[in-house]
Amino acid sequence: xxxxxxxxxxxxxxxxxxxxxxxxxxxxxxxxxxxxxxxxxxxxxxxxxxxxxxxxxxxxxxxxxxxxxxxxxxxxxxxxxxxxxxxxxxxxxxxxxxxxxxxxxxxxxxxxxxxxxxxxxxxxxxxxxxxxxxxxxxxxxxxxxxxxxxxxxxxxxxxxxxxxxxxxxxxxxxxxxxxxxxxxxxxxxxxxxxxxxxxxxxxxxxxxxxxxxxxxxxxxxxxxxxxxxxxxxxxxxxxxxxxxxxxxxxxxxxxxxxxxxxxxxxxxxxxxxxxxxxxxxxxxxxxxxxxxxxxxxxxxxxxxxxxxxxxxxxxxxxxxxxxxxxxxxxxxxxxxxxx
Amino acid sequence: xxxxxxxxxxxxxxxxxxxxxxxxxxxxxxxxxxxxxxxxxxxxxxxxxxxxxxxxxxxxxxxxxxxxxxxxxxxxxxxxxxxxxxxxxxxxxxxxxxxxxxxxxxxxxxxxxxxxxxxxxxxxxxxxxxxxxxxxxxxxxxxxxxxxxxxxxxxxxxxxxxxxxxxxxxxxxxxxxxxxxxxxxxxxxxxxxxxxxxxxxxxxxxxxxxxxxxxxxxxxxxxxxxxxx
Amino acid sequence: xxxxxxxxxxxxxxxxxxxxxxxxxxxxxxxxxxxxxxxxxxxxxxxxxxxxxxxxxxxxxxxxxxxxxxxxxxxxxxxxxxxxxxxxxxxxxxxxxxxxxxxxxxxxxxxxxxxxxxxxxxxxxxxxxxxxxxxxxxxxxxxxxxxxxxxxxxxxxxxxxxxxxxxxxxxxxxxxxxxxxxxxxxxxxxxxxxxxxxxxxxxxxxxxxxxxxxxxx
Numbered sequence: 001x002x003x004x005x006x007x008x009x010x011x012x013x014x015x016x017x018x019x020x021x022x023x024x025x026x027x028x029x030x031x032x033x034x035x036x037x038x039x040x041x042x043x044x045x046x047x048x049x050x051x052x053x054x055x056x057x058x059x060x061x062x063x064x065x066x067x068x069x070x071x072x073x074x075x076x077x078x079x080x081x082x083x084x085x086x087x088x089x090x091x092x093x094x095x096x097x098x099x100x101x102x103x104x105x106x107x108x109x110x111x112x113x114x115x116x117x118x119x120x121x122x123x124x125x126x127x128x129x130x131x132x133x134x135x136x137x138x139x140x141x142x143x144x145x146x147x148x149x150x151x152x153x154x155x156x157x158x159x160x161x162x163x164x165x166x167x168x169x170x171x172x173x174x175x176x177x178x179x180x181x182x183x184x185x186x187x188x189x190x191x192x193x194x195x196x197x198x199x200x201x202x203x204x205x206x207x208x209x210x211x212x213x214x215x216x217x218x219x220x221x222x223x224x225x226x227x228x229x230x231x232x233x234x235x236x237x238x239x240x241x242x243x244x245x246x247x248x249x250x251x252x253x254x255x256x257x258x259x260x261x262x263x264x265x266x267x268x269x270x271x272x273x274x275x276x277x278x279x280x281x282x283x284x285x286x287x288x289x290x291x292x293x294x295x296x297x298x299x300x301x302x303x304x305x306x307x308x309x310x311x312x313x314x315x316x317x318x319x320x321x322x323x324x325x326x327x328x329x330x331x332x333x334x335x336x337x338x339x
Numbered sequence: 340x341x342x343x344x345x346x347x348x349x350x351x352x353x354x355x356x357x358x359x360x361x362x363x364x365x366x367x368x369x370x371x372x373x374x375x376x377x378x379x380x381x382x383x384x385x386x387x388x389x390x391x392x393x394x395x396x397x398x399x400x401x402x403x404x405x406x407x408x409x410x411x412x413x414x415x416x417x418x419x420x421x422x423x424x425x426x427x428x429x430x431x432x433x434x435x436x437x438x439x440x441x442x443x444x445x446x447x448x449x450x451x452x453x454x455x456x457x458x459x460x461x462x463x464x465x466x467x468x469x470x471x472x473x474x475x476x477x478x479x480x481x482x483x484x485x486x487x488x489x490x491x492x493x494x495x496x497x498x499x500x501x502x503x504x505x506x507x508x509x510x511x512x513x514x515x516x517x518x519x520x521x522x523x524x525x526x527x528x529x530x531x532x533x534x535x536x537x538x539x540x541x542x543x544x545x546x547x548x549x550x551x552x553x554x555x556x557x558x559x560x561x562x563x564x565x566x567x568x
Numbered sequence: 569x570x571x572x573x574x575x576x577x578x579x580x581x582x583x584x585x586x587x588x589x590x591x592x593x594x595x596x597x598x599x600x601x602x603x604x605x606x607x608x609x610x611x612x613x614x615x616x617x618x619x620x621x622x623x624x625x626x627x628x629x630x631x632x633x634x635x636x637x638x639x640x641x642x643x644x645x646x647x648x649x650x651x652x653x654x655x656x657x658x659x660x661x662x663x664x665x666x667x668x669x670x671x672x673x674x675x676x677x678x679x680x681x682x683x684x685x686x687x688x689x690x691x692x693x694x695x696x697x698x699x700x701x702x703x704x705x706x707x708x709x710x711x712x713x714x715x716x717x718x719x720x721x722x723x724x725x726x727x728x729x730x731x732x733x734x735x736x737x738x739x740x741x742x743x744x745x746x747x748x749x750x751x752x753x754x755x756x757x758x759x760x761x762x763x764x765x766x767x768x769x770x771x772x773x774x775x776x777x778x779x780x781x782x783x784x785x
Contacts, residue, residue, distance in 0.1 A: 351638055360642065381661040
């Protein structure tokens with residue numbers, strides 16, 4: 001019975017068209033993420049590769065172990081948890097210690113997904129829950145960025161990545177600031193071409209905006225992603241930042257910078273579109289995207305932290321059932337709040 | 340009361356109510372007053388020790404202090420009552436003026452930060468600081484209490500006054516980590532930008548208020564007779 | 569109920585496990601989450617609450633015939649507030665630093681529903697020595713729960729226990745555990761453990777009763 005209702009819930013989501021099963025969609029999401037992943041490993045070297053592998057492994061193992069422990073059939077086979085793990089890995093800094101990667105994965109899947117009831121029940125995107133926990137637990141390590149395309153990145157493993165569990169990492173590589181930190185604290189704006197091509201620093205998979213867009217377009221073309229959510233996010237962010245740039249171009253960067261910097265591309269295309277945690281109606285998706293867009297701009301411009309995509313998406317996840325509820329047409333003859 | 344009392348219970352008279360509430364009130368008042376009496380000496384003692392240990396931390400040479408305040412005309416007088424953000428003149432064992440200790444408060448990243456800092460008349464510089472109260476993020480914002488290179492700012496943070504002694508010659512500001520070039524700049528902390536900036540502006544604001552009067556009046560200031568530890 | 573034989577020891581023990589105020593009754597969560605960031609804070613908070621619980625229980629029980637039904641809540645609050653004020657002064661006299669660390673939460677013991685709840689539901693209906701044992705049990709249960717949360721948060725969040733460094737230099741502290749959200753995480757983990765143990769216990773109890781039932785039939 002429980003199994004039946006799970007499949008029904010997934011099937012009714014707008015991401016899914018006629019009868020596509022979870023593993024078919026997930027395989028396509030994997031294809032869409034492949035160029036991003038390959039680029040990430042190319043840009044950041046062995047550290048990034050290890051982070052991605054451990055992230056995926058930690059999520060898969062946690063899911064498998066929790067399923068077995070609670071006496072349910074393991075849901076590892078449908079690939080959705082592997083995609084979650086891959087996405088989680090792509091949001092992490094490339095020289096994050098592997099033991100932190102592992103803890104974040106266990107936390108994200110265990111607390112963010114399984115305690116809510118597993119696949120189809122999670123209120124929040126598990127990958128982002130894991131990342132948010134790491135951000136709160138280890139703020140120094142999570143704001144430590146490796147220079148992309150460093151020499152010898154394939155020959156050696158960064159020492160911080162191999163830090164002993166529960167011990168502080170030591171950094172040997174040259175570090176740098178992300179474009180968003182430069183924007184926030186130094187009012188320096190990186191160029192749009194640089195950002196889109198992925199030449200800047202940042203999390204493993206967030207730097208190359210062009211490849212992420214490509215993956216998104218592939219999914220939209222296969223009709224496996226709700227294009228309204230990213231479109232709405234992009235439009236909102238672009239309009240607000242454009243208005244503020246007209247008002248004060250030295251403090252506020254323009255739309256191109258805002259769209260291609262930080263985790264916005266990756267978040268909008270692959271995270272916000274999480275089938276379970278986003279609204280199911282089309283209008284709801286537009287509202288949901290707009291909410292994320294507004295929150296991103298607010299956090300980036302006026303918040304204490306340079307990046308806010310993660311928190312924006314998690315907050316919007318929290319309200320997405322209410323968005324669906326809000327836009328339900330009232331049935332004739334029923335009173336207020338009857339829904 | 341709408342619900343009738345159970346039959347076996349007699350209705351409560353007004354006298355019984357008075358008796359219980361006034362009686363309990365009187366008993367409680369007595370208890371609080373006696374506990375207060377019993378502990379107040381120790382509490383005052385603890386407070387004084389807390390303050391003097393904090394003062395000793397920022398200005399080790401001090402043996403005795405006098406709390407001061409500014410009157411309406413802006414000149415230095417002995418404080419009539421303990422202020423929310425007090426300032427003290429510190430004297431060494433010979434009774435010579437060694438410096439001033441000033442409390443200041445300002446907005447940090449999470450909430451107000453209250454700091455205690457010391458000013459040396461000899462060096463015309465800020466020579467020590469201690470965060471009394473802060474709710475900054477542990478691990479990031481609280482680096483202003485721990486980070487060695489930030490604390491090194493307080494070996495002698497230049498706080499000279501301008502020629503007519505009405506304001507700071509150079510505003511105290513926090514600069515980015517590693518970019519300190521002048522003696523009145525605070526070398527900031529990467530990752531705790533807002534908190535280290537806040538410390539700079541707190542110091543600047545409080546110094547602009549206190550230092551002109553202190554420089555003008557403190558040397559000739561006659562402390563009230565009783566200087567005790 | 570009134571005729572039931574009440575054993576003071578039972579009243580003490582129930583607060584530790586079966587009716588643990590934090591883990592089972594989920595009472596007094598505000599201080600349990602807010603001041604459990606270090607073990608020493610948790611211990612101080614627990615001790616202060618225990619003192620107030622015991623004294624309030626004793627007073628309410630002694631005065632139960634003196635306080636009319638209509639004026640009971642105001643009387644209880646008055647008594648509780650008095651003991652809280654006394655504790656407040658006592659902590660200030662012991663250590664100003666500890667008082668700063670506990671902050672407003674000492675004063676907020678007044679509105680800890682655990683204390684008013686025990687006064688109203690238990691102390692006002694029982695003999696003084698029973699009420700004292702109940703207050704003591706609840707207080708110790710509360711303290712132990714806070715200590716459990718506090719130990720997890722302090723070890724992970726600061727790498728220390730009761731202020732003593734546990735690890736060599738270079739231990740990576742989990743900032744989140746010192747922040748308020750860490751209180752929720754630590755509490756949730758303990759709740760998970762407590763409920764898991766309880767479920768296993770219930771299952772075991774059921775099995776034994778079934779077995780005895782089968783044997784009887």
